[in-house]
Amino acid sequence: MQRLLDVFSLASVDLTFSRLDFWLFFLVVMIFFSFLHKNKLVRSIYLTAVSLFFYYKTSGLSVFILVFALASNYSFGHLIAAQTKETSRKVVLAIAVILNIFVLAYFKYAYFFTSSFNDFFHTDYEVFNMISYFKNGFSAYGANDIFGRLLLPAGVSFFTFSSIGYIVDVYRKEVPPIKNVFHYSFFISFFPHLILGPIVRAKEFVPQISKPYSLNKDEFGWAIFQILKGIFKKLVLADYIAVHFIDKIVDSPESYPGFVSLVAIFAYSLQIYGDFSGYTDMATGVARLMGFKLMKNFNSPYKSLNTAEFWRRWHISLGKWWKSYLYIPLGGNRTGGLASITTISIIFLFLFFFTKWFWLLYALVAFIAIYFTVLWLxxxxxxxxxxxxxxxxxxxxxxxxxxxxxxxxxxxxxxxxGLVFYNHWKKISPYEQLNHWLVRAWKIFSTFTFMTIARIWFRVEGKSEPFDYFNHMVSKFHFNIDAFLLMCSTFSIPLIILVLGMILHWLPERNETWLENRFSKSSFAMQIVTSCVFVIGIYQLVADTSKHFVYFYF
Structure with a gap:
């Protein structure tokens, strides 16, 4: 009982999906939801309030950032729709997008840019953290106060992307502005997708708000199966091998032969997949229990035959967002011009500001000159x-x-x-159109290996450490059977889980579909017993290995 009271108190409690506190929270939410779901407006008001409370428990006073985003973007949507002149519509859209990007940039990059500015110009500026200021009662906070740091609000990227997508879609007249503020707030802040996605788009989610609650037995079974699958991915395939194998190797690669470092970075590919796709599996299951469908965010990405296919299978909602609101506006595969050159210039200047490498300025000038020369020739x-x-x-x-x-x-x-290379390689590849199993196996292996090696720079921290890790992995490879057997005996359980995870991932999709259907069509009693045994077994195995979701930091 005390734990339940803590969950609904104003005290900070971790409500991430892999923790018991969240499931206590969700149980109570569902009890009240069962009485309120018939009235659509009441349902939206209730779920908006629940989502704001959930966000408060996750990010404290940062909930006001979310409230500001909801109020401002709801207003911008209607303001854009009310304009009769195209110029006015573009001006309002520009203001809305710039405001959203400014809020995102402030909370993600303020400390970075301030630190870089201080280093570059030898100044001593500090970021004024308004949330810390209010948190500490309008008093100066000490250097050791945790609130003296500008804590990144959870999910700020994801709800900002959803907001930008909505106002751009309203501008493009792909969707009308949402009339009711609570329906809009519910669409953006719905707690299953609020923190880590999938990124929702109005044309896919908003029509569901007007539909009555519906959940049949098969859908209930499917939702529970997704939740169980997500728990397994997160706690076993991600957290267990991270704590008991990956972190030990990556933190001190020099203590192990290079081939062990290679195995560890392959294991990291499984970890980050289990971590992120596990979250979205649980999110889609939770949302479905409440009568709403979220898009599938991962589609067995390590089965991809090339880099382009990989990015169509990995974090699908974000990939579609980048394509719709960055790649295509830049010109896509049809045109390029001022927007592309401006963006590249900003990237080069950003690097110069960060590294103080003056040759980057010459490289930028050379790139622009080469770009226009090639277009001319x-x-x-x-x-x-x-x-x-x-x-x-x-x-x-x-x-x-x-x-x-x-x-x-x-x-x-x-x-x-990798994407650019594939676009050119597929035109000359001697086996691009072949479908022999050996060819497919080679394509999958080479794609998976490339994506894994690139992740060294995603996982290893420090300016030179990723290069050192890669160099150690290659130059100190030194594979021998005795070292291999020692690795297997030292990390036996994590390596068994690693192999199991890879096998499960590469099994044909029909196997998962068969198991999913068997579970969905079994009796409620069997589902309850299976779920209890499964969850208890998982938590017994990984009781000491819980980690935050990797993408909480983004």
Whole structure:
């Protein structure tokens, strides 16, 4: 009882999906929801209030940032629709987008830019943290006060992206502005997708708000299966191998042969997939129990035959967002111009500001000169040049969105190069059209290996450490059977889980569908017993290995 009271008190409690506190919270929410769901407006008001409370428990006073985003973007949507002149519509849209990006940039990058500015100009400016100021009762906070840091509000990227997508879609007249403020607030803040997605779009989610609550037995079973699958991915495939294997190797790679470092980074690919897709599995299951459908966000990405297919299978909602609101506005594969050159210039200047490498300024001038020279000499290749340039911009911006440092820029650039290379390689590849199982296996292996190696710059912290890790992995590979057997005996359980996770991932989709259908069509008693045994077993196995979701930091 005390734990339940703590969950609904104003005290901070971790309500992430993998913790018992969340499921106590969700149980109470569902009890009241069962009485309130028939009236659609009451349902939206109730779920908006629940979502704001959930966000308060997750991010404290940052809930006011969310409230501001809801109020401002609801108003902008109606203001855009009310304009009769195209120029006025564009002005309001620009103001709305800039405001959203400013809020996102402030909370994600304020400390970074202030620190870089101080280093560059030898100043001593500090970021004024308004939330800390209010939290500490309008008094100066000490250097050791946890609230003296500008804590990144959970999910700020995801609800900002949803908001920008909504106002752009209203501008494009793809959706009408949502009339009721509570329906709009519910659409943006619905707690299953609020923190880590999937990113919802109005044309997919809003029509569900007007529909009556519906959940049959098969849908209930499907939702429970998604939740159980997500728990398994998060706590076993992600957290257990991270704590008992990956973190030990990555934190001190020099203590192990290079091939062990290679195995660890392959294991990290499984960890981040289990971590992120596990969250979205649980999110879609929770949302379905409440009568709402969220899009599938991961589709077995490590089965991809090439880098382009990988990004169609990985974090699908974010990939579609980048395509709709960055890649296509830049010109996509049709055109490029001022927007593309401006974006590239900002990236180069950002790097110069961060690294103080003056050669970047010369590189920027050289790039612009080469760009216009190539367009002049090879006008028939314009579309190819535009496509490759816009792909690189999109992936680099995606990398910097994760974190404004050189590691994520390298990671984004590697992924961009992978996409550009594939677009050219597929035209000359001798086996692109072959479907032999050996060819498919090679394509899957090479794609998975490339994406995994690129993740060194995603996982390893520090400016030089990722390069050191890669160098150690290659130069100190030194594979021998005795070292291999020692690794297997030292990390036996994590490695067994790693192999199990890879096998499960690469099994044909029909196997998962069969198991999903069997569970969904079984009796309620069997589902309850199976769920209880499964959850108790999982938590017994991983009682000491819980970690925050990786994307909480983004």
């Amino acid at each position: 090879f006008p028939h290749a314009k579309k190819i040049i535009y496509r490759d340039m816009n792909l690189m911009i999109t992936m680099v911006v995606g990398g910097l969105w994760h974190n404004p440092n050189q590691n994520y820029l390298v990671w984004g650039a590697l992924n961009g190069l």
